[in-house]
Amino acid sequence: MSDSVALADVIAVACAEAWRGDGEIFASGMGVMQMLGARVARATFEPDLMISDGEAFYVSGDLPIGGTQKLVEGWIPFRSVFDTLAGGRRHVMMGASQIDRYGNSNIANIGPWAKPKSQLLGVRGGPGNTVNNATSFFIPKHQTSVFVASVDMVSGVGYDRAKKVGGFIAKRHDLRRVVTNLAVLDFNSPDNSMQLVSLHPGVSIDDVVSNTGFELVIPSTVPISRPPTAAESAAIETIDPKGLRHREIPA
Amino acid sequence: MSEPRNKIITEDQAVATLRSGMTLGIGGWGSRRKPMSLVRSLLRSDITDLTVVSYGGPDVGLLCAAGKVKKLIYAFVSLDSIPLEPHFRLARQNATIPEPTEWDEGMLQWALFAGSLRLPFLPTRAGLGSGVMDVNPSLKTVKSPYADGEELLAVPAIRLDAAFVHMNRSDARGNAQYLGPDVYFDDLFLSACEPGRRFVSAEKIIPTEDLLKEGTFHTLKINRSMVDGVIHAPNGAHFTTCEPDYGRDEAFQKAYVDAARDPEAWKAFSDRFLAGDEANYQSQVVAWREEIKAAKEAAK
Numbered sequence A: 001m002s003d004s005v006a007l008a009d010v011i012a013v014a015c016a017e018a019w020r021g022d023g024e025i026f027a028s029g030m031g032v033m034q035m036l037g038a039r040v041a042r043a044t045f046e047p048d049l050m051i052s053d054g055e056a057f058y059v060s061g062d063l064p065i066g067g068t069q070k071l072v073e074g075w076i077p078f079r080s081v082f083d084t085l086a087g088g089r090r091h092v093m094m095g096a097s098q099i100d101r102y103g104n105s106n107i108a109n110i111g112p113w114a115k116p117k118s119q120l121l122g123v124r125g126g127p128g129n130t131v132n133n134a135t136s137f138f139i140p141k142h143q144t145s146v147f148v149a150s151v152d153m154v155s156g157v158g159y160d161r162a163k164k165v166g167g168f169i170a171k172r173h174d175l176r177r178v179v180t181n182l183a184v185l186d187f188n189s190p191d192n193s194m195q196l197v198s199l200h201p202g203v204s205i206d207d208v209v210s211n212t213g214f215e216l217v218i219p220s221t222v223p224i225s226r227p228p229t230a231a232e233s234a235a236i237e238t239i240d241p242k243g244l245r246h247r248e249i250p251a
Numbered sequence B: 001m002s003e004p005r006n007k008i009i010t011e012d013q014a015v016a017t018l019r020s021g022m023t024l025g026i027g028g029w030g031s032r033r034k035p036m037s038l039v040r041s042l043l044r045s046d047i048t049d050l051t052v053v054s055y056g057g058p059d060v061g062l063l064c065a066a067g068k069v070k071k072l073i074y075a076f077v078s079l080d081s082i083p084l085e086p087h088f089r090l091a092r093q094n095a096t097i098p099e100p101t102e103w104d105e106g107m108l109q110w111a112l113f114a115g116s117l118r119l120p121f122l123p124t125r126a127g128l129g130s131g132v133m134d135v136n137p138s139l140k141t142v143k144s145p146y147a148d149g150e151e152l153l154a155v156p157a158i159r160l161d162a163a164f165v166h167m168n169r170s171d172a173r174g175n176a177q178y179l180g181p182d183v184y185f186d187d188l189f190l191s192a193c194e195p196g197r198r199f200v201s202a203e204k205i206i207p208t209e210d211l212l213k214e215g216t217f218h219t220l221k222i223n224r225s226m227v228d229g230v231i232h233a234p235n236g237a238h239f240t241t242c243e244p245d246y247g248r249d250e251a252f253q254k255a256y257v258d259a260a261r262d263p264e265a266w267k268a269f270s271d272r273f274l275a276g277d278e279a280n281y282q283s284q285v286v287a288w289r290e291e292i293k294a295a296k297e298a299a300k
Helices: A007-019 A032-043 A078-086 A126-132 A159-165 A167-172 A205-210 A230-239 A244-248 B011-015 B036-044 B058-065 B086-093 B105-117 B131-135 B186-191 B250-260 B263-273 B278-299
Strands: A026-029 A057-060 A071-075 A090-094 A134-139 A175-180 A183-186 A195-199 B023-026 B050-054 B069-074 B099-102 B121-124 B140-143 B151-156 B162-170 B198-205 B229-232
Touching: A007 A032, A007 A090, A007 A134, A007 A175, A007 A230, A007 A244, A026 A032, A026 A078, A032 A090, A032 A134, A032 A230, A032 A244, A078 A090, A078 A126, A078 B105, A090 A126, A126 A159, A126 A167, A126 B105, A159 A167, A195 A205, B011 B036, B011 B229, B036 B058, B036 B162, B036 B198, B036 B278, B050 B058, B050 B105, B058 B069, B058 B086, B058 B250, B069 B105, B086 B250, B105 B121, B105 B151, B105 B186, B162 B186, B250 B263, B250 B278, B263 B278
Parallel strands: A026 A090, A090 A134, A134 A175, B023 B050, B023 B162, B050 B069, B069 B099, B162 B198, B198 B229
Antiparallel strands: A057 A071, A175 A183, A183 A195, B121 B151, B140 B151
């Protein structure tokens, strides 16, 4: 791979890959890199995805992040978002302040819930998202304070908890992938605990392991995360002309 | 011959009907189209021990900072462009909200919908398996009586004693209109509220015959049978968004957040903007903008 490919572009493509094969569903990204990934996927290999402006409209075309020249193709106010996710016709990529080996995630608070050391957003729609529609994560800083043995508040449901609930939720529960500044991970191991999928260029397995606070499943061969194709690079430039993606990745 | 109800009142008249200990629903979403002039009036009252239901923004932050919240039913509290609400954070970190009740976003909708339909609960999957079940031990599940037998979360209905929402337009009788991209759940807040204290503030009060001049009939989600009091509140959602009349006042929101970091700065902010009436608030905002502009000019 050429040295000239920026890490942020490799990560944007790794995020885009989360939606491969999803077809005509709502690809929802909570954050700059997540939105970029969804829009690059639609602009290239997954053209039927539905993309929103993050406010209340489905938009057609390659809307740049923060762009205001919208080609509206539909209306998606919050009530319709709730309907769509309960119907399972959505794949959301969220952030997480903490995540554990089974994908239990936390955006709510750090420290005990009753009196948090740090109050964050609250659970938001995380509980409903993770038991209803496919969910992926982008985490800009892969470190042991984020990849933890146990999250302080389960705002997003992981595989162990989904199995305990059983029935429909256990059967349909679908955490797809976790993209970080170091690697791509998923939950396709035999017991659905987090496993390494690929390493970003220049990152070693040890780098990932030493920044993860639980035991990762490491396959015998781990490829390097692929660079963008020419079409993907062009889409990245069109959708993020200001280079906001580079600010998402810690130096 | 009988006359129709006269619903035009002021924020303070609306707030005067509330009592301590009531359950209040507040419309809008995060820092979007919040009924801020009604919230500011509530801040000036001696009403306390409220149960507040909200897709929370600065409404929740301000009520927490003023110590008026006994129980808070929320899924998040956020200022959108500034993700974390400073007063809410402090209140949670100091454990000064006696009964924080944290639910999934969809659960709030379901609770209000159940309340509006006079049902005891509505079933959902949202919440199951999550920390919501851990921190709300009173939540119960219900088994589907059909062949699937699925165990679902029974979201308990919320009936409100009072509801505040802010709209772009309303006629004097409470036929109200949103002209922005999303009604959020404002119609549900009004429908889940006992008749008597359902209040709509609006940017403009217009004649009924003008209701379809600026928007299609789709924008008329709120009719007068859902409303008891109508308040003329120009710039009433400030500093939150009220599209298309105005966007969020990002500079003012930032000043609000900066002031919240320090008790003395917050005292100065609230003395200036919140101690007086709504007219004072609005004139101080205008003066504040002039000061910022002058300071920028001077720095050039």
